[in-house]
Amino acid sequence: QKLWFKTASADPAKLVFAITVKRTGRHVGNISLHAITARNHNAALNIFIGDPADRGKGYAREAIMLLLGHCFDSLGMNRVYLTLHSENETALRLYKLCGMKKEGLLREHECYSGKYVDKIVMGILKSEFNANEIKG
Numbered sequence: 001q002k003l004w005f006k007t008a009s010a011d012p013a014k015l016v017f018a019i020t021v022k023r024t025g026r027h028v029g030n031i032s033l034h035a036i037t038a039r040n041h042n043a044a045l046n047i048f049i050g051d052p053a054d055r056g057k058g059y060a061r062e063a064i065m066l067l068l069g070h071c072f073d074s075l076g077m078n079r080v081y082l083t084l085h086s087e088n089e090t091a092l093r094l095y096k097l098c099g100m101k102k103e104g105l106l107r108e109h110e111c112y113s114g115k116y117v118d119k120i121v122m123g124i125l126k127s128e129f130n131a132n133e134i135k136g
Helices: 002-010 059-073 089-097
Strands: 015-020 027-037 042-049 079-085 101-113 114-126
Touching: 002 079, 027 059, 027 079, 042 059, 059 079, 059 089, 079 089, 089 114
Parallel strands: 042 079
Antiparallel strands: 015 027, 027 042, 079 114, 101 114
């Protein structure tokens, strides 16, 4: 993990943040940007909440909204995007709640457990994002 962190923190095309519970400081997951391109002002988002007991409590939504605000207000990003398995209804609902829109479908893009799965591409533009207007 130390080697991974050293490599990740030295990569200018990647930012990794811990997701912690405010009251206790307990680490529940990570959120990151990767494939950051300064020329095109975009980046890919990835999020992971480790313990299933911590899912559905709003941690991911809050982390995404905070990171999107940082991307658009501080980092000068114009677009943030991600991909997800087409069968992951929970994640799809979450990303829609955060204002992301479906942009496309990558058919049989990934081999998962011996089966090819489609991936949905979702994204949000700076012009579409307003942390105060996103409802959930």
